[in-house]
Amino acid sequence: xxxxxxxxxxxxxxxxxxxxxxxxxxxxxxxxxxxxxxxxxxxxxxxxxxxxxxxxxxxxxxxxxxxxxxxxxxxxxxxxxxxxxxxxxxxxxxxxxxxxxxxxxxxxxxxxxxxxxxxxxxxxxxxxxxxxxxxxxxxxxxxxxxxxxxxxxxxxxxxxxxxxxxxxxxxxxxxxxxxxxxxxxxxxxxxxxxxxxxxxxxxxxxxxxxxxxxxxxxxxxxxxxxxxxxxxxxxxxxxxxxxxxxxxxxxxxxxxxxxxx
Numbered sequence: 001x002x003x004x005x006x007x008x009x010x011x012x013x014x015x016x017x018x019x020x021x022x023x024x025x026x027x028x029x030x031x032x033x034x035x036x037x038x039x040x041x042x043x044x045x046x047x048x049x050x051x052x053x054x055x056x057x058x059x060x061x062x063x064x065x066x067x068x069x070x071x072x073x074x075x076x077x078x079x080x081x082x083x084x085x086x087x088x089x090x091x092x093x094x095x096x097x098x099x100x101x102x103x104x105x106x107x108x109x110x111x112x113x114x115x116x117x118x119x120x121x122x123x124x125x126x127x128x129x130x131x132x133x134x135x136x137x138x139x140x141x142x143x144x145x146x147x148x149x150x151x152x153x154x155x156x157x158x159x160x161x162x163x164x165x166x167x168x169x170x171x172x173x174x175x176x177x178x179x180x181x182x183x184x185x186x187x188x189x190x191x192x193x194x195x196x197x198x199x200x201x202x203x204x205x206x207x208x209x210x211x212x213x214x215x216x217x218x219x220x221x222x223x224x225x226x227x228x229x230x231x232x233x234x235x236x237x238x239x240x241x242x243x244x245x246x247x248x249x250x251x252x253x254x255x256x257x258x259x260x261x
Contacts, residue, residue, distance in 0.1 A: 022101040030098040044112035051119045058153040070204040077211035084218045095226050111137040120250040121149035121178035148174045163187040180252045188257050209251045
C-alpha cells in the first residue's frame with residue numbers, strides 16, 4: 001500500500017509504548033520481566049491461531065496440512081522454552097526489587113494460556129468463572145470451553161477413516177477433559193501397525209504434548225529458582241501449584257500405548 005511504512009504496518013510506536021514499569025523509581029529488571037511476559041502472550045496468540053487452523057485441517061481429514069501446523073506449533077513451544085533462559089538471568093534479588101509493585105497480578109490469570117489448555121482438551125470450569133461475565137476474557141474462555149478439543153476432533157477423524165472408536169469416546173461432552181480410553185488406545189495401536197501417515201501425525205501430536213510439558217517443567221524451575229517456596233504473586237502457591245501441573249499429558253492415550261507397540 002502506498003505510503004505504508006514498517007512502523008505503520010507493525011504498529012511499532014504503539015507496541016513500544018506498552019512497556020510501563022510500575023516500580024518507583026523504575027527498577028532496571030522490571031523492563032525485562034514485562035517484555036518477556038508480553039512476548040509470551042503474543043506467542044500464546046499465535047499458537048491459538050495455529051490450533052484453530054489445525055482444527056479445520058483435522059475436520060477436513062487434511063493430514064498433511066495438519067502436520068505443517070503441528071510442526072510450526074512445536075517450533076513455537078521450543079522458542080517459548082528457550083526464552084526462559086533469558087528470564088533466568090534475573091536473580092531473586094533483582095526480581096524482589098519490583099515484585100511488590102505487581103500487586104495481585106499473576107500469570108495464573110493468563111486467559112490465553114487457559115484457552116490453549118481448553119483447545120488441547122484440558123478443561124476446568126473454574127478457569128472460566130475466574131473472569132466476570134460479559135468480559136472479553138470470559139467470552140473467549142466460554143467459547144473454547146464449549147468447543148470440541150483437538151483430541152476429540154482427531155478421534156472423530158480416526159472413526160471416519162474406519163478405525164474402531166468406541167461410541168462413548170465419540171459422544172463425550174465437549175466440556176469434559178480428555179481422559180484415557182482403552183478403546184481409543186486399541187484403535188491407536190491399530191493405527192501404528194497399519195497406517196504410516198496417521199502414525200506420523202500421532203507422533204507430531206505427541207511431540208506437541210511433550211513440548212507443552214517441557215515448557216511447564218522449565219517454568220516451574222524458573223519460578224522455584226526465582227522465589228523458592230514463597231507464595232506466588234496474586235496469592236497463588238507459587239512453585240508448589242506449578243509442580244502439581246507437571247506430567248499431566250493432554251493426549252494421555254498416545255502415551256499409554258507405548259508399551260503395547
